[in-house]
Each structure stands twice: as structure tokens, then as C-alpha cells.
Amino acid sequence: xxxxxxxxxxxxxxxxxxxxxxxxxxxxxxxxxxxxxxxxxxxxxxxxxxxxxxxxxxxxxxxxxxxxxxxxxxxxxxxxxxxxxxxxxxxxxxxxxxxxxxxxxxxxxxxxxxxxxxxxxxxxxxxxxxxxxxxxxxxxxxxxxxxxxxxxxxxxxxxxxxxxxxxxxxxxxxxxxxxxxxxxxxxxxxxxxxxxxxxxxx
Amino acid sequence: xxxxxxxxxxxxxxxxxxxxxxxxxxxxxxxxxxxxxxxxxxxxxxxxxxxxxxxxxxxxxxxxxxxxxxxxxxxxxxxxxxxxxxxxxxxxxxxxxxxxxxxxxxxxxxxxxxxxxxxxxxxxxxxxxxxxxxxxxxxxxxxxxxxxxxxxxxxxxxxxxxxxxxxxxxxxxxxxxxxxxxxxxxxxxxxxxxxxxxxxxxxxxxxxxxxxxxxxxxxxxx
Numbered sequence: 001x002x003x004x005x006x007x008x009x010x011x012x013x014x015x016x017x018x019x020x021x022x023x024x025x026x027x028x029x030x031x032x033x034x035x036x037x038x039x040x041x042x043x044x045x046x047x048x049x050x051x052x053x054x055x056x057x058x059x060x061x062x063x064x065x066x067x068x069x070x071x072x073x074x075x076x077x078x079x080x081x082x083x084x085x086x087x088x089x090x091x092x093x094x095x096x097x098x099x100x101x102x103x104x105x106x107x108x109x110x111x112x113x114x115x116x117x118x119x120x121x122x123x124x125x126x127x128x129x130x131x132x133x134x135x136x137x138x139x140x141x142x143x144x145x146x147x148x149x150x151x152x153x154x155x156x157x158x159x160x161x162x163x164x165x166x167x168x169x170x171x172x173x174x175x176x177x178x179x180x181x182x183x184x185x186x187x188x189x190x191x192x193x194x195x196x197x198x199x200x201x202x
Numbered sequence: 203x204x205x206x207x208x209x210x211x212x213x214x215x216x217x218x219x220x221x222x223x224x225x226x227x228x229x230x231x232x233x234x235x236x237x238x239x240x241x242x243x244x245x246x247x248x249x250x251x252x253x254x255x256x257x258x259x260x261x262x263x264x265x266x267x268x269x270x271x272x273x274x275x276x277x278x279x280x281x282x283x284x285x286x287x288x289x290x291x292x293x294x295x296x297x298x299x300x301x302x303x304x305x306x307x308x309x310x311x312x313x314x315x316x317x318x319x320x321x322x323x324x325x326x327x328x329x330x331x332x333x334x335x336x337x338x339x340x341x342x343x344x345x346x347x348x349x350x351x352x353x354x355x356x357x358x359x360x361x362x363x364x365x366x367x368x369x370x371x372x373x374x375x376x377x378x379x380x381x382x383x384x385x386x387x388x389x390x391x392x393x394x395x396x397x398x399x400x401x402x403x404x405x406x407x408x409x410x411x412x413x414x415x416x417x418x419x420x421x422x423x424x
Contacts, residue, residue: 042260189248
């Protein structure tokens with residue numbers, strides 16, 4: 001009974017309280033942070049790095065860094081944005097490390113055929129969607145964007161941050177964030193246009 | 203509204219963040235401009251397609267290894283004991299001063315209360331003690347990072363104040379509380395911890411810790 005009460009209690013705490021408790025040595029508080037953010041942070045990382053192995057390293061590195069640098073988080077600001085920034089930096093570093101040791105396949109947009117990818121993976125686009133194949137197509141489209149365009153579109157479209165939050169987090173002018181998002185959306189629209197058409201026909 | 207401005211606002215229009223007059227103006231423009239309406243349809247379709255991408259969870263083994271890494275980090279910080287010296291310096295000057303003032307203040311209080319017996323002052327000291335704990339928390343004084351010192355500093359301060367309260371209005375509950383505290387912490391333990399820290403620290407940290415140690419020794423003399 002007390003265990004249930006404990007779970008309910010900790011799940012109702014704000015991120016700032018959890019940060020404070022973690023700093024005081026409460027192991028359960030950081031576990032709760034990990035529970036809340038493992039999925040969004042992993043999704044963000046895998047979509048950013050576009051490589052399974054690098055994503056494994058980056059995910060672990062992100063949470064280790066977050067734990068180590070928790071004192072630097074300013075209470076009362078946006079914890080989610082702070083954690084995503086930590087994850088972004090960890091992803092960039094892990095990508096650099098991987099590039100130094102082995103070359104990752106770079107997906108050139110000229111070779112990118114999303115409809116063929118869907119057809120290869122399932123008999124119809126609808127079925128493919130159900131099998132999460134759209135994820136692979138989108139990830140490939142994302143990998144053809146430049147790093148700065150990819151990071152803003154992920155934070156905006158997938159993680160739901162506002163332009164202002166992204167600008168603050170990345171320390172980037174608001175206008176730059178807006179124009180990067182716009183460009184990235186246009187580019188993704190071009191890349192995914194055949195898929196969207198197939199989806200509609202399907 | 204002209205096409206150039208409408209295009210700038212289209213993303214906000216599609217994601218719903220554009221509201222009020224701006225939203226109405228874009229909507230009106232889309233009625234009369236087929237090119238911008240087509241652009242809006244394209245943006246909306248790609249946003250919808252992206253919206254259908256589901257979030258991915260890390261594998262249980264990745265979560266497990268991440269937990270292990272964090273736990274190792276925590277154990278490493280405790281074992282190295284570096285967190286203690288860093289933690290003390292992190293407290294300076296505010297929290298360290300609070301600790302010193304509370305300890306010294308309580309000691310002075312002890313010296314004078316036998317003759318003056320000012321209850322109001324006792325209460326003020328208790329209040330400061332509580333505020334001091336708040337400050338310590340804000341300064342991220344982790345009781346796990348500083349297991350002995352944090353406990354002993356806080357408890358030594360509380361003990362000194364409580365001792366005076368008990369002297370003024372002795373009751374069994376207060377006496378019992380004081381006895382419990384005494385069992386948990388002694389001034390000599392606090393001094394031992396500080397002496398050991400002074401030995402391991404250097405520079406400004408060493409000077410700050412030495413000052414604190416001297417303050418505590420002065421209280422003992424009182």
C-alpha cells in the first residue's frame with residue numbers, strides 16, 4: 001500500500017522538485033525523471049542521429065550528463081528544454097566520435113525514394129504505416145537535412161516546443177529559428193510528397 | 203495581406219499558434235490566393251504525416267545500462283569524497299556563512315542565556331536555524347554527497363539552540379529530543395570531520411574551512 005502511495009506521490013511532483021530531490025540524493029527522483037523522459041528523449045535522439053548504434057550511446061550519455069550537470073539547471077526554467085539541449089549536445093558528440101572511427105552512410109537526397117521504401121517494406125502504404133515503416137521513411141528524410149535544420153524541426157514538430165523555447169534553448173535568434181523551421185518543412189514536404197500522395201490514394 | 207507576409211505566417215497558421223486577427227487575415231488571404239492555399243495544404247499534409255510518426259521507446263536493456271551508469275556515477279562521487287570539498291566551496295559564501303553564524307551565534311547564546319534568559323532571542327535563533335536549513339537546501343548541500351559533515355553541521359547547530367531552549371523551559375520531550383541529538387552527533391565528531399577536510403583541501407577552501415573550525419573551537423572554549 002505504501003509502495004503504491006509512493007509511486008502516486010512521486011509521479012505528481014514537478015520536474016523542479018524532482019531535480020531538487022535528486023540533488024539531495026533521492027535516487028527515486030532521478031528514476032522518475034528517467035521514466036518521464038526516456039521515450040521523448042530517445043525518439044528525439046534516434047531521429048536526430050538516424051543511426052541505431054549511435055543513438056544507444058547518445059541516449060546513455062545524455063542521461064549521464066544530465067545527472068552530472070543537474071546543478072547547472074536553473075530552477076524555474078524549462079526542464080524539458082534543458083534536457084533536450086543536453087541530449088542534442090550528447091548526440092552531436094557521439095556522432096563526431098562515430099565519424100572519427102567509421103564513416104556512417106550519408107543518405108543523399110538524390111537517392112531518396114520514399115515510395116519505393118514503403119513498397120519494399122509492405123504490400124500497401126497503409127499497412128506499411130501500421131508497421132511503423134513511415135518512421136523509417138521520415139527518419140531518412142530527416143537525415144538529408146542539415147544539422148541545424150534537423151534539430152529545429154525535431155524540437156518543433158516532434159517534441160512540440162514553441163519557436164521561443166527553441167530560440168532560448170539553442171541561444172539562436174527567433175527569426176533564424178522560424179526561417180530554419182520553414183525551410184525544413186518545405187524540404188520535408190518535397191521529400192515526403194510522394195508518400196503523402198500515396199497515403200491519400202491508399 | 204500580401205503573399206510574402208502570408209507565407210511567413212503559414213506555419214503558425216497550420217500548427218495553430220497563430221491566433222486572433224493574424225489568423226483571420228491569413229484565412230482571408232487563403233480564400234483569394236490559390237498559390238498560398240496550395241502551400242498551406244502542402245505544409246498541413248507534411249505536418250500530418252510527421253504527426254503520424256510514433257515516439258520510440260528505448261529498449262529495456264538500454265534503460266537498464268543507463269540506470270547502472272548513473273548509479274556508478276553516484277557511487278563514484280561518494281567514494282572519491284571530492285563532492286565534499288567541492289560541496290563546501292559551493293556553499294561559500296552564503297551557506298557556509300549561515301552555518302558559521304548559526305554555530306557561533308548559538309554558542310554566544312549559550313554563554314549569555316544563563317544570566318539574561320531571553321526567550322525571544324532563543325526563538326529568533328531557532329527561526330534562523332530553520333532558515334539556515336532552507337538556505338542549505340537551496341545551495342544543494344546534498345546529505346548524500348556530504349553524509350557526515352552536512353548532518354553534523356546541521357545537528358550541531360540545532361543541538362546548541364535546543365540545549366538553551368531546554369535550559370529555559372525544561373520538559374521531558376525537549377530533554378528527550380536533546381538526548382537523541384546528542385547520541386547522533388557530537389561537537390568532537392564535527393571537529394574531526396572538519397580537520398580531515400582541512401587536511402585534504404587547499405587554497406581558499408582550506409582557509410574557509412579553517413575559519414569554520416576555529417569558530418567551533420571557540421564555542422567549545424565558551
